Amino acid sequence: MFLWQYLTPLLLIAAQICKVQTCDEFTDLNFGHAFIGTSISIRLLLYTRENGTCGTLLSHTNLSAHPQFKLSRPTTFAIHGYRPTGSPPVWVGNITELLLYRKDVNVIVVDWNHGAANVNYFKAVENTHKAAANLTAFIKRMQEHGASLSSIHLIGVSLGAHISGFVGANLNGAIGRITALDPAGPQFTGTAPEDRLDSKDAQFVDVLHTDIDALGFREPLGHIDFYANGGTDQPGCPKTIFSGGSYFKCDHQRSVLLYLESLNQTCASRAFPCSSYSEFLDGNCLNCDRFGAAGCPVFGYDITMWKDILLKLGHTKTYFTTTTKSPFCMSGYRVDVMIWNKDIRWGYITVKLHYKGTEAVATIDHKSLKFQKYTETRLFAQFDKDIPSVHKVSLKFSNGNVFKPKYKLRVLRIRLTHLERKERPLCRYDIVLEEKREVTFRPIPCEESNF
């Protein structure tokens, strides 16, 4: 029995060591929990550059218990949304890693899975207010310990976006930044600003919309609102219910994937301020002069570069398009076409750019395009990849008519202008595009126009 006298302290020490080494993980619940319903309980998991992959459960009250939680550093909170199945969000690991890679911050993952995991969505919506109150108290405590509110950044996904909004409102909009990734629409659409996220909730509010026709919020909410692919159906997402659960969440989830890619700096998606998506697709919103040398805002984490001008402009609604999978960004060209056909011609244009075996394709078919004699038709071509130097261009004209005679589009001049690079536009003069027949040519640098 005397052996225990020695063993007990040994075991305690071992347990203590293990406790230091174990990481605190995001609460993993299952559908059973969600079915019964969970009551709100909030866990705050801290990640810093010192422990980038290993989370530390923060005490709500005793902040000094965690020496690695340095309040001199800015703090970024990541707040998830509704969890109907109770599983941890797939992006938690990625977002902490990428946020720490970009900036030396405290990343706090707000784990309110107890509360969000509930088959009853209305219950989860109710819990957002409680979660917000809890988080507000924690941030106030941080402030007491010397943290500055303007260095706090809240990233909220879906319901988490509205939690960020409530926290911001509780703190009178003194928070530095709120990023809302597809803020939830159901139960929030049409409510008063105090019942949802709005631009007064933080010094700067940037919002991404990817599913405004189902789970997301349709109207603009922030200082800048990005509508990816018009905010409705995301390319690459299933179009029918036969694809199972991803049919419901794919569009909504895309918002996080797009944001992660912006953190990753894989490529930049330029967003164009515009009154509507169709105006944007028509190429009527390609003018970025109001943003000066910086050009139109680039979607994502680095939007803060445009903060001052965006605050001055008030509310800016912007659009951009994406590809079906990562890398999501597209490369835009302005295409100007002038024809000499006597009659008006209608149709669609497919442009391909070739460079050493790689090919970028843009199909302009959102509506039938009108071509009129001696009038320049402006098109907005978005290519699935960026071609560093265009060797050849292929053009195809089609108008969807099956039985009508094959019309020809007699082009005087076609001009392709890259929207990002300040390089000389590419031209081709005097070509005839017969319907459904691809024409390939080597473009030449344009001359100054005097048409």
Add this chain to the structure above:
Amino acid sequence: MDPVLPLYTRNGNDGGSYSSSEWVATGNGDGGVAYRNSEETERDNLLTVQVPAGNGEMTLSGHEVEAQRNLANTHTPREISATSRVKRELSEIVFCRVRLWMVIISIFVLIVVVIIISMVVCSAIHEDPDEKFDPSLFKVPLFFNGSFQLSNMAFEEEHSTLNYSSDALTADLQEKLADIYRSSPALGRYFSKAEIHVLRNSSVIADYHLTFLMPEEQQDQLRNFTLSREMVYNVFRQFLYDQEPDSSELLYIDPLSLNMS
């Protein structure tokens, strides 16, 4: 249940009586011929029309009863009799051996054929309004001048024994220029001629002189767009860029040396 059953039996009876009258109708070929010979055909028709109004009190010949039954049958929703009636009506002889169903099908086929033929004809005889023009109306001349350099020529002259006479060179270049513009979809119809003056000093420089003829109407539009300096110049320029850049051909023209006033 009681009211339903008699209904069924009555239906069955009717069907039976109906089918027997059918027998009469088909088996009465002789009677049909006989009555066709008589003068009563018209009156028969009149009678059949009047029968529903007169409520069948008249004495009728066998086939008239049949006709009346038919009329009555159209108002009773009975499937078997309806389909067999449609079948019978469809196989009615219109003339010779042509039956009604054949006529109906051939009408449909005819409609489809007419549609297809008209579409084929339309697309075949479709005239592109842009390919129609009258060269005799092109009278107003328009001139373009400029020069270019034959970068391979100077080199060739020094090192090769090939003797390219000035006249031959001029003729070849004129032909080349004329070909460029004649094959142009937009400019070809207005092109008249190309003249070349070759100057030889250290390198070979050629001055060119292009003449286009335009119609009097829409002169300004043509001058500003199709026959603008930009178009005439760039059609030439893009032809030069399309040449193989490392071409050792004698008539290779350096695209950068091209200018047009």
